[in-house]
């Protein structure tokens with residue numbers, strides 16, 4: 527049975543990832559989560575600095591930090607694939623900036639195509655200066671999607687920029703290709719050097735499927751699922767959070783505040799992804815026995831229920847994200863607040879959570895998302911038109927660009943939108959709290975570890 531459960535789960539995860547990037551554009555909710563937090567709203571501007579200058583100035587401390595990151599991952603991540611010694615970042619003042627940059631990306635095991643441009647994604651509440659527009663490809667090497675509302679603007683080296691804008695912009699950046707094609711079976715040369723093994727789930731030929739194991743964490747499933755499908759434990763958000771949060775603290779400590787906020791934003795992305803139930807639960811709303819029963823039927827020659835489950839999982843995942851993004855883009859353009867913006871800013875519950883640590887993402891963030899998975903699915907089913915979320919013949923991913931979800935939900939009746947809004951607001955309140963707690967944790971680490 528193990529083999530076929532494995533196939534079922536693999537297929538489910540492969541399809542669930544088709545076009546899904548967790549919260550669609552992290553920048554917009556990050557602006558709202560921080561625009562009233564004093565540490566950000568009142569922070570003095572910082573000076574933009576090219577990555578090469580930061581790496582040259584801090585080469586030795588960075589080399590030491592990356593060595594300690596490797597020790598941390600080997601100690602704290604039971605399914606971690608150790609980094610080969612050939613990828614170690616060693617201080618070498620004689621090498622070129624380009625060589626140092628490539629060595630840094632290889633030591634972090636992220637795509638060597640990563641842009642790390644000096645850029646900002648302005649708050650959609652303000653109209654960006656059209657003369658400063660940066661093309662998509664200068665920031666993000668992945669193909670541009672239809673109806674993408676993201677706009678990038680150029681930042682010059684040495685230019686003063688608001689920490690909030692740096693943080694919010696960077697919180698979307700891990701979706702710009704950094705984690706694409708890093709596996710043994712990826713169509714890339716570096717995948718074979720990075721040592722992560724083969725893609726644990728999903729289709730290695732689909733580039734977007736290859737980033738999923740870095741942006742999802744199934745830490746709280748039933749033991750039977752782990753037994754049937756141990757490969758679902760080979761995920762890496764904790765590694766990314768630890769890498770970027772400690773780089774952020776190092777940058778703050780050494781007076782490179784621009785990179786302090788930029789790396790903090792990169793770390794936030796993975797925390798925020800894990801607040802999405804579809805990133806912290808293998809199959810929200812489906813019981814372990816249900817999953818296995820579905821699979822037994824498929825093995826007996828009745829695959830319909832399995833195939834339907836896979837499509838419905840993907841459609842609900844996409845509908846949830848589309849609702850959040852469409853609502854927030856609409857209110858940003860209108861300059862108004864809905865319960866979603868208010869929930870993101872709500873900071874009263876921040877202190878109700880345990881102290882931040884690099885394991886906070888697993889023990890606090892993902893646990894909470896996993897526990898609300900069932901309720902989230904129930905609300906989606908009660909509020910979104912059945913044609914979108916209960917009909918396995920419908921492919922939401924294929925039709926997405928043409929769907930006006932808010933209008934369609936409003937046609938369902940007078941209460942549906944408010945009910946879905948309440949559920950998404952609860953998820954976004956956690957998105958806000960965990961994001962702020964992460965920044966507080968990083969700033970505390972930066973103060974404590976004075977050299």
Ligand SMILES: [Zn+2]
Pocket residue numbers: 547548700701741795799
């Ligand atoms: Zn992501």
